[in-house]
Amino acid sequence: MELNKNLQIAIDASLKAGEVIMEVYDTAFDVEIKDDKSPLTQADKKANDVINSFLQPTPVPIISEENKQIDFNVRKQWDTCWIVDPVDGTKEFIKRNGEFTVNIALVHKGVPQLGVIYVPATKTLYFADVVKAEAFKAELTSHQTSLEAILQQAKPLQTKPRTNNIEVVGSRSHMSQETMDFVEALKTSGSDVTIVSKGSSLKFCLVAEGNADIYxxxxxxxxxxxxxxxxxxxxxxVDVISKETEKPLLYNKENLLNPWFVVSKN
Incomplete structure (x- = not known):
């Protein structure tokens, strides 16, 4: 298996970020509250610095939660960009339940091309090349695992076959009334519905690896x-469809806020 060079860089960045995140996780860390009322820890800042050190040498600009946001007049000129969340699931990090991730994606003309999700607490790595239609999961024993070793143990992701039992991914921290209404509507269609709870971007991974049907x-x-x-x-x-447009979510928009969406197999 030969990986895209940018995917290799993103994997290396995610593992190094995971290492510094866990160094903070094992201490009595402080929590700040940002202007948007979301929490911030030293792990977010340190992981962001590490990821920037890997991505900045590439010719591709970066959108990161912890970088100063760049004006759309500049961003709209970008054909390709990195989109980064150094610690997705900071609330889960603070609760110390392990369900937080490092998210790194490469987007071209608004469409995700490459993606890496690393779960530092369990050393679980997900990575994908959309153009090649390949996605893998590797269970690591160290944040310092070599790329060669990762590729040796990586297993292809496989979605779940359709059954009458629909497993719906619900959020650990954000189960809205609309989500509960959606679940009730599935039940009235005659399906058996089970709720599976996860934090952070792990919810996407559950569907991609066949442990849930819909998010x-x-x-x-x-x-x-x-x-x-x-x-x-x-x-x-697996599609990620906007409830506004009924089309896939797009990226590097003027407003970086997503519309509501549904993740399910096409």
Whole structure:
């Protein structure tokens, strides 16, 4: 298996970021509250610095949750960009439940091309090349695992076959009334419905690896919350469809806030 060069860089960046995140996780860290009322820890800042150190040498500009946001008049000129969340699921990080991730995606003309999601607490790595329609999962023993070793143990992701039991991914922290209404509507269609809870971008991974059927998200998310997960899903034939346009979510928009969306197999 030969990986795209940018995908290799993103994998290396995610593992190094995971290492510094876990160094903070194992200490009595402080929590700041940002202007948008979301929490911020030293792990977010340190992971962002690490990821920037890997991505900045590439010719591709970066949109990161923890970077100063660049004006759309500049961004709209970008054909390709990185979209990064150094710690997705900061609330899960603060709760110390392990369900937080590093998200790195490469987007071309608004469409995710490459995606990496790394789960530092369990050393689980997901990575995908949408153009090649390939997505993999590797269970690592160290944040310092070589690319060669990763490729040796990586297993292709496989979605779940359709059954009458629909497993719906619900959020650990954001189960909205609209989501509950969506679940009730599935039940009235005659399906058995089970709720599976997960934090952060792991919800995308559950669908991509066959541990759930559908992930409805009727609550706010930003582009960095979803780009890597969408890449991993798209690579295995799972769609991430906007409830506004009924088309796939797009990236590097003027407003980096996503519309509501549903993740399911096409």
């Amino acid at each position: 409805p998200r009727f609550a706010p998310t930003m582009e960095w919350d979803t780009a890597a997960g969408q890449a991993i899903c798209n690579a295995v034939g």
